[in-house]
Amino acid sequence: MLSFFFRNRSETPEPLKADVSGSIPTWLQGTLLRNGPGLFSVGDTSYRHWFDGMALIHSFTFKDGGVFYKSKFLKSETFKKNTAAKRIVVTEFGTMAYPDPCKNIFAKTFSYLLNAIPDFTDNNLINIIKYGEDYYASSEVNYINQIDPLTLDTLGRTNYRNHIALNLATAHPHYDDDGNTYNMGTAIIGFGRPKCVIFRVPVNASEKGMKKPALKQVEQICSIPFRSTLYPSYFHSFGLTENYIIFVEQAFKLDILKLATAYFRNINWGSCLKFDKDDVTVIHLVNRKTGKVLSTKYYADVFVAFHHINAFEEDGHVVFDLITYKDSNLYDMFYIKNMQKDIDKFIETNKDFSPPSCQRFVLPINIDEETPPDTNLVKLQDTTATVVLRQDGSLYCTHDTLFEGLELPSINYKYNTKKYRYFYGSRVEWSPFPNKLAKVDIVTRKHIEWVDEDGYPSEPVFVASPNAVEEDDGVILSSVISLNPQKPPFLLVLDAKSFTEIARASINASVHMDLHGLFIRDTST
Template sequence: MNQIDPETLETVGRINYRNHIALNLATAHPHYDDQGNTYNMGTSLMGPGPPRYIIFKVPADAPEKGRDKPALSRVQKVGSIPFRSTLSPSYFHSFGMTENFFIFVEQPFKLDIVRLATAYFRGVNWGSCLRFDKDDITLFHVINRKTGRAVKTRFYSAALVVFHHLNAYEEDDHLVFDMITYKDSSLYDMFYLQNLKTSSLSQSNESFCPPTCQRFVLPLSAHKESPRGINLVTLVDTTAQAVVQEDGSVFCQPDTVFIGLELPGINYSFNTKKYRYFYGSRVEWSPHPNKIAKVDIVTREHIEWTQDNCFPSEPVFVASPGAAEEDDGVILSSVISPDPNISPFMLILNAKNFEEIARASIPADVHMDLHGHFIPAAV
């Protein structure tokens, strides 16, 4: 990892995760709590013991004698989950967190360790070592944040692929979490050069499944003696279902919230809490989103911003100072265009109605980006 000065953007150092915790990979989407602690997940392939998924915490507070040391030097292991298949760990890009639990989705989109180990010698790319098993299931691991132990109930759903979690929270002894899901792994194929270069990009990609925001609800009171064949979800604002099977496991069916949006974001002060709005890039058969949107989970309605020949980045929500309402703030998005008469610009929208407040042009070439992050000025 590179250490970057938030004021100057200069690289001030480099840190190797593995000097502090036995990890080979870590997600791009850590979580933060109200105390400033950071939580993340990674894969441990070569550490002591069998391979596992590792949940770890980087504490916010440093002892007086250790303030000059990197934060990762204080990393703490919270818990771990053994691989379901030793040589085929699940690919994961993010995970969920509520006030009391972590949610890890062990999906049937898997990394073939043997193929990966020999990829260099065979002259193939990393992506070719991933495979999707449509006949497998998707496991939902629920880990207690305090004890690091998994709940005993086995929750699962049909095969799916997920990259991004939106949010997760607890309500009336239910665990609710929202994700952007796919029916298969064809999204990866959209980014191969032969598909990007085609003259009819939209038509060539119509066979790829669209991203779908789905809500899963896990009844935490479910157990092996719960009645069979009955939906145990009692929340009134969702159609998600959870039904105990004959073996005591719980099969979960999602509530579809919205179709055609990726790179989701929320007002992060509502992370781990019940929320209403999320923002993201509209995806319509193209890897180049030309719209950004706000979705109302309650009404299932959405509003959009778009401009001809412009490609906005993932929208980032920034709350107004002293904001009391969830959507009181602005949306930031960096926008590029192939039109030489349109300079790259930072777009600022009113988060409530998506009306443009301002834009700031940048006299430089800017590449299309994926994830963005707002860092407030030090006070």
């Protein structure tokens, strides 16, 4: 049954009007852009991991109560090479590929050198990023591909390394109230130890019609050397408050030597990630305005984290919420060989699956040097999170659990960097495949669920209603696919306050399970 998730999808290049039931708010005007894997085999070759499928961008455009669907494959260099060869010839996260099995040893060695650390695939299948007025399909590599958000055409590839010294960059940036974009990445090659590099792209970095990429005006804020030279920490996202950037240096690491020799040794990049259960988590704070890294370091037990939820400052504390796992087994569950099992066998195989936990950490910013050891430094009253000054002078953090079993979190982004009450996400219980959506109330610690039999919803996206006063005044949008062939895929519209369905737009097309995206509001009306 899980094979439904890795079937090849086809494009819907022309707008297709959806069949709408219920009532879509008249103020909901704009386009929901989504990204995810949609092609899992080329010719007689197939990908080994779900995160390897070639990117398929799709959109749902809301206009005057109607919904129009469209999808196009990202025409990356990877897509072009694979389709031209009629086989997979570009290596991905979990799939090792060779350009030509008939090449001689000299050509193979040269190909190995080209495929080492400095370069990766440009199959950007994870998210959509806005830099200036430009939109890019993104993943976690040094390439991003610009797309037209209306036509979904691929406009051209940009290499981060042509503008800033990065080998990897996250697919989850932050945007401030002015529209500037903050992001961070990993610099592996260069002088000194590998570094986490934090950068900013100004809102005016590009304008509509400009040919120069927005990254031409990228500004480096700071760099943070990793604690280990050979095993830099992996990170998928980060936290942002009004004054600080939060970098969690976790015990989930990239083995550089293994990565550099992966192609030569016939191992995929996914196997170059390792979880060091004997390590420790280190939390760094960076002043957004000065780029200065605070000398104070905070320590916590090991965990694996992919997605931050939100962060804010309160009474001299930095509060940040993220989703953690006890280990790194999540990636292994998405290998196609595991997904080919029926659900009962899949559950039995992954019975030790570490469910996601939504956790809150609270960091006191100013530490009194006269504080006696073993004192809890957290002064906020609405959390059980602690920070204790140990005998050796280190600051040890314990978390406050907000909720268990939720991934792909989203918020009302107007509350990003601000104290907030609600977050939304995909409910994850018996497997990493979501079959419910949830709204979590941080104050009451209660939640509401939406579920549709046979339905698998994607990441929920919050869209605020115009002139909204309350935080949850708006709608939740989610693309839902169904295992039931009698149920067409649909775009779900929930009232965010009550979390009840107010409309769905059914699509008579090949719709895929996506990962992330964003909503572009139509401001012309």
